[in-house]
Amino acid sequence: MNIIKSSLVLAFLMMLSCNSTKKEAVTTTEETTFKLEDVLQKNVAKLEEVSKGLAHADSLPRNIKGENTNWGFVSYTDWCSGFWPGTLWYAYEASNNEEIKKQAERFTDPLKPIAFTPADNHDIGFMMYCSYGNGYRLTKNEAYKDILLAAADTLATLYNPKVGTILSWPSQKHKFKYNTIIDNMMNLELLFWAAKNGENKGLYDIAKSHAEKTMNHIVRKDSAVYHVGSFDEETGKFLRGYTHQGYAHESMWARGQGWGIYGFSVAFRETGEQAFLDTAEKLANHYMNRLPEDKIPYWDFDDPNIPKSPKDASAAAVAACGMFELSQLIQDENKKEKYFNAAKGYVEELSSSNYLSGDKNQALLLHSTGHYPKNSEIDVPIIYADYYYMEALLRLKKINANNLSELALK
Template structure:
């Protein structure tokens, strides 16, 4: 199996080689901020999605949106951290995770989220891993995976994005790579092997039609629903149809590394490497992750700290996949982990905000909105920040005591 082609300049490679995890990844502020939000649970349930851009106060939304499960999933991530760090409060985080998941349960039978039910399922998947007999978790997973599978077209070979079932235009966004995890969990739970085949088909089509020759990606591909032909390649979130939206690139990087985890198909590993190389190469020299890699610098190009944390977590997963090879690819592991640590260090430097309710600032929710929604804290940016910190401990590249050095 081929090794990754490392294309960074010697300057960037030197910087990455000396990167160390930022102590903020393990700051007591993380647990205190998240605990404060968790103890303020509302009735009926609402969920934090992003903050305002001035004082960093969370904005809350009704459950029927794609981001609702990130906060309860983050509570489960803190249970993982409690185990890694031996703090003894894991059960408390699990109980809070269960409480915060209850507002998502009605969405099992009716929701307007569409293709992103994979994100909605996250806390239930975490509960399932803790206790495979938990009926709440298994019921939710079965409902959400059936919902996602109903969006699959054997003609196109993908799950459909958004709700345009009455249209001949079958739209697929690269974000959907993140929802394929649900298909594999669903297969394990139900024994329905069609779920696995649909995940593979979707990933193969995405690899073919979303990923460009240089490893960059289209955000959106539109197919003809009748014959499966590609009729458009472009974006609904990025700067331009021929540009690369950084968060979409991060979704794809993570998604293909995850597909290799579940299938061991070397094509997925090679695709993840290509996307990772593009992601790393196109970060500006100052380390601030742009909203779109090809957006003009003037007027001031917004940052997106969420793209950085998602990408860093994807790089750490890719590093693990390099070590799963026989023989293990230690040079690939070192390269991806060092790149991830550098991204996390740079992102912490410009976006860590003790005064915000969120952990990070400088996220871009939607720069194409009117007015643009950027310079905020974002719940999924925070979630992957915590996840990345956990992964570094698991890889023995950081330890919990780092936070004590602040």
């Protein structure tokens, strides 16, 4: 009888111990739970404060170097000029704060000349769709629409029908001949939108052709991408692939992979071409399979100095946006969940103390890498990381609220 009592007491104590452990585990989980709205609103408050302190609307944040705590600036002609006003538009979307809207308008306005100046690079999409595009989406300002349509026509002047792509860098033809880069996939959304909202319906054909040529030649058989594709300008023949910002021609440059995931997802959304969706999936799977433990990539997956190489938070933010997009386009429920959960994981890690700037400086995110081979913007805050991070937070919020409408302009 005493043995039975002893056994019952022991079992009871073990049960209490297990329950205590479970409660402790639950408490720990609750303490570390990612609070999306809290993060988003803290970012909004920071962006409002920083924007009010910037006196010159034609000087736009790009990076924070060295021991500096404040943004370094570029003019409206820099390829990154649209990301700061775009980030403010996202902050306005997240808050309905009229003061932030005023700041977004103030920093958007100086970019207007880009739409009416002869094109000298493909970045018109980044510059205008991120700024005026988000502005029009949120305000339906008809003046913004007219400027966007003009910008799309300007971008289209770089299209060569013999090659079937938009020339990315006219200034680099001496080095790469007729060149098209993976980043350019992100600029097609401006053309797709303009084809639907303006009178130049041929812009759709240009964007689709560009996506097809990129898919056929710049996407490699190993499911990574070249940064640069070189073509014969007269025959359209693909000559070879290069890197420019990656470690090697055949390496996997992290941000380029993100551009591809996002760009081909949008191309499928706009055309319905299954091959574009298959390509986005292929690139996303390869990216996911090669990520380090914390799910934030090193600047290039094949840098031999890993794990001592710098990370690229901007690549993670771009990939998160692309995979959220992909998760809402794909029909297979298991795949939908896979891409959504992957993107959510990237956003959660970016929102941790490992990557979130807090009060360290004026940026939102730390640890991005711009152009490693040129020793430019290494392990620093960069404005496009903040832009795509805010976009990813808003995408996650919309999906969580069962609002599956896309961020594309309507």
